[in-house]
Amino acid sequence: MGKATADDIVMTEVFADAEHDLGEIGGDNGVDEFAMSDTSNEERNNSQKHPLKQSRSAQVEARNATLQIIKTVVCISIILQSSNERCNYLQGLLGIFFHLMSVPQKVIDVLAHMGLSISVISIHNVIHSMSKEIAANIKQGIDNPNALCCLATLWAADSRNPAPSTIAVEINEFDMLKHHINDTYSRPKPGKHLSPRLTAFAWHVQDILVQHG
Incomplete structure (x- = not known):
């Protein structure tokens, strides 16, 4: 050897x-x-x-x-x-x-x-x-006046409260549907393959790959 x-x-x-x-x-x-x-x-x-x-x-x-x-x-x-x-x-x-x-x-x-x-x-x-x-x-946190005030505000607007002092905010499904139909940020513009949302997402992915490999 x-x-x-x-x-x-x-x-x-x-x-x-x-x-x-x-x-x-x-x-x-x-x-x-x-x-x-x-x-x-x-x-x-x-x-x-x-x-x-x-x-x-x-x-x-x-x-x-x-x-x-x-x-x-x-x-x-x-x-x-x-x-x-x-x-x-x-x-x-x-x-x-x-x-x-x-x-x-x-x-x-x-x-x-x-x-x-x-x-x-x-x-x-x-x-x-x-x-x-x-x-x-x-x-001790429950006895805090600020916490009790927050809880009282939420309970006053809660739909389960039998005697609410304020009107609870109601969500209309048709308003949500209208907002979805009028949304342009998630839809590609004419002549574009990607929507503005996907374009921004692709830019962030490219930046991560360039900066961190």
Whole structure:
């Protein structure tokens, strides 16, 4: 077999990194270090010069840094919640999320024992408290004089009101038909294949294709 070119070596390393993508996301850099230790200095310099290899390495480093921050926050939250039950902000958010996603109760109990969620009873109490708060906000909005004035105006003109104080606006189907017949914006002019509406629509489509490709 002939000697492999630098581009072939670089592409082989790129595809090898793609196969170990899950390990990189999990922060397992041992595979990459082992592979880099076996390569020669020439291959290492060629891989560093390759833009695809550099961009992929930058993405892996950014993901590992982000995951490191997430792991640190989770560990600190578990330690704080184990020392003080009121320090359960992360656990509360995860508990509400599990409730919205219909996670089984046994799974939530296991996660609560692990320190990653609040208990099922606490989740139900939070949901009940949030419902009461939302209901109070809605009631406060109804008690607003401006909202009541708007509702009174609409009810006064409503056709279902047994004693309306104002005459409701009635829609005549013949007026709508007359308006449709006299509409010239949706009909092509003499000598034109497209109506003004379709012409404007075609211009917008062409502008989107030109500007955004």
